[in-house]
Amino acid sequence: MNRTSRAALRDAARGIVDEMIADPYGLTSPSVYESARMVVSAPWLEGHRQRVDFLLDQQHEDGTWGGPGAYGLLPTLSAVDALLSVAGAPDAGRVAGAVRSGLSALAGRFPRNVELPDTIAVELLVPWLIERIDQRLARTDDRGERPGRLDLRADTGTLDGIRELLRRHTGVPEKTWHSLEALGAPAVRSATVTPAGGSVGASPAATAAWLGDPPHPEAAKECLEYLWQTQARHGGPVSGITSITYFELAWVVAALAGSGLGVDFPARVADTLRAALGATGLPAGPGLPADSDDTSAALHALDLLGEPAPLDCLWTYDTGLYFTCFPKERTPSTSTNAHILVALADRRGQGDPRCDRAAERVGDWLVEQQQPDGRWTDKWHASPYYATACGAAAMARLDGPRTSAALDGAVRWVLDTQRADGSWGCWEGTGEETAYALQVLGHRAAPDGRALEALRAGGAFLAGHVEDGREDPPLWHDKDLYTPVRVVRAEIIGTLAATQRLVGAGKQARP
The missing domain is CATH 1.50.10.160 (Glycosyltransferase)
Incomplete structure (x- = not known):
């Protein structure tokens, strides 16, 4: 059976959602x-x-x-x-x-x-x-x-x-x-x-x-x-962060809702996220303190599910320049601010001028954090491809020459760092990082010849990754590196489906 056909990818995405609903903790790799x-x-x-x-x-x-x-x-x-x-x-x-x-x-x-x-x-x-x-x-x-x-x-x-x-x-x-x-x-x-x-x-x-x-x-x-x-859960070994209930729900919704696979999310997904939101938002999972990263991701997921919630809980993290993850944190996070910008951009033009002003301000801050070669780095992930995918998604939601140039820089960096086998990765080519790189390229609605070829080669690598059932190394920051297993699977499945659609459309458009 072709595990990367449209129908197979849809079944895989639905399987991720079914597993997620049945698991009260969320799934992370052993530590x-x-x-x-x-x-x-x-x-x-x-x-x-x-x-x-x-x-x-x-x-x-x-x-x-x-x-x-x-x-x-x-x-x-x-x-x-x-x-x-x-x-x-x-x-x-x-x-x-x-x-x-x-x-x-x-x-x-x-x-x-x-x-x-x-x-x-x-x-x-x-x-x-x-x-x-x-x-x-x-x-x-x-x-x-x-x-x-x-x-x-x-x-x-x-x-x-x-x-x-x-x-x-x-x-x-x-x-x-x-x-x-x-x-x-x-x-x-x-x-x-x-x-x-x-x-x-x-x-x-x-x-x-x-x-x-x-x-x-x-x-x-x-x-x-x-x-x-x-x-x-792992037959003796234990994971580090356990649980990631709200983190997993929000990220999986975001990864699959825009994939074009037509995945339906049970009402309890939105109900769980809404119920967890408090005065300072929500945490990654029960037992952890609330943070602005999971809060903004949950707010964006609720928008995607057609169940928007008030943004009031975000403002407590606003420094006037950027948003913190937690009070008195050592270093700010680029990916968190990118997620916050996306949540703010979901509400632009809906009567709250704070959203418009904060989105522009955070966008300026993110542009300042971009490296000269076009990438972003972040404190929640070992790979710059994750931070760059987050930053590119934020830049794509703003108008203006600075943010457009920042997105162009991210695209160039991704194109310049593709490996010979079509993959991307900071230490080796991985499915997770290849998905993030393809997401960056996907923000250009009409990719040129070089970008289209990169999408095709990256999509082929990702298809082989899925077909062979390969696993990726842990890249996310906890006390040591870990993998939020369903989140990464959803990113790969959703990105592969979207890339196949882009490549197909690009081939039809070429003379």
């Missing part, structure tokens, strides 16, 4: 960082042996874990710490070999002053894990087993400050709950932290850190159920 934390903090939880095996199986030949370059530092620290904690377990020889290889990689592949990627809570987690591993190595050194201290240093100022807040029982920022495991003994069943639906910060590691070691009180029953459910 090396998070699974390693569970090995250390929850060996009593079902699936412990499977988590250890997962860590052993996921180690790369060079001794690291996780993504390329500096993206591998945090997962490698986490995995080494976890395997040091199970040194006496079955397969002790294999575990010891993985630890040696991991320590060698930490010594040789990450410079002392390594520049950390802008992943979630990296400024807390890296110094914390360096501390933990140094403590473990010091204990083995005392027994004469090996000398030990990592030749890595990281600033502990932010970590120490948040630990002190928790020790004083004054509470810590809600966005820090997602990384509660870094805060030590004062975090255990802290009254300043409130689980939601059994999870703390939508993180298995944070939830286990809050629970502490058994025995667990009856009041913790819902948290235990959450942990059991999260480990059962």
Whole structure:
């Protein structure tokens, strides 16, 4: 069967929607960082042996874990710490070999002053894990087993400050709950932290850190159920961010609603998003703080579904120049501001002058953030193709020479970086990044010969990707890199359908 025929793509899109409706959490890939934390903090939880095996199986030949370059530092620290904690377990020889290889990689592949990627809570987690591993190595050194201290240093100022807040029982920022495991003994069943639906910060590691070691009180029953459910999803290993309920709903709607596949969304999709919107919007999923990125994406999805909601919740994030994701964030996000511009543009000309002014202002800010070669980069994704697709979608909704030139620049960059096999990707050609690149090209209604050929070659690569059932590497930022599985599948299916339509129309238009 041709898995990329129009009918097959429509069936695949409907299957994504059906799965999404049936899943209360949303689907994310298993995490090396998070699974390693569970090995250390929850060996009593079902699936412990499977988590250890997962860590052993996921180690790369060079001794690291996780993504390329500096993206591998945090997962490698986490995995080494976890395997040091199970040194006496079955397969002790294999575990010891993985630890040696991991320590060698930490010594040789990450410079002392390594520049950390802008992943979630990296400024807390890296110094914390360096501390933990140094403590473990010091204990083995005392027994004469090996000398030990990592030749890595990281600033502990932010970590120490948040630990002190928790020790004083004054509470810590809600966005820090997602990384509660870094805060030590004062975090255990802290009254300043409130689980939601059994999870703390939508993180298995944070939830286990809050629970502490058994025995667990009856009041913790819902948290235990959450942990059991999260480990059962992948047969032991756990995802990082769990859940992504609203994130998945909003992104899948946006990816499939404009694909031309005629996908129907049950009324409960819009009902769920509307019900989750509060005074400051909604979060990625229950247990996380509200943010402007998921809020603007949900507002846009509701517009696409014909169920618009008021934009009032967005204004609390407005700085007068751009919009923040969260209060007091370290760095602004280009993709978030692009999503906000799209949500504002949906309402332009509907009587609220704030929307028109803010859309123009955010558009100017985004133009200023564009790189000289035409791409954008962002803090929520490792690949510039994601940020550039978001930026191009925003530019396409504004008139004027600056935004038109910015869109032209993005198109040129995409055309200049296509790989010989028709794909795009920052480290290797992937289906996800190829979809984003094709989305950029799709904003030009009448592609010229070069763009049409790029669309054709990219569409052929994407069709092969779908036909072969290939998987893409994790590219999204959480504590380590992850994949929101249904979101990426929807982006690929929706983009392939739209590209096939564009290529077909282009062929008919050519003499």
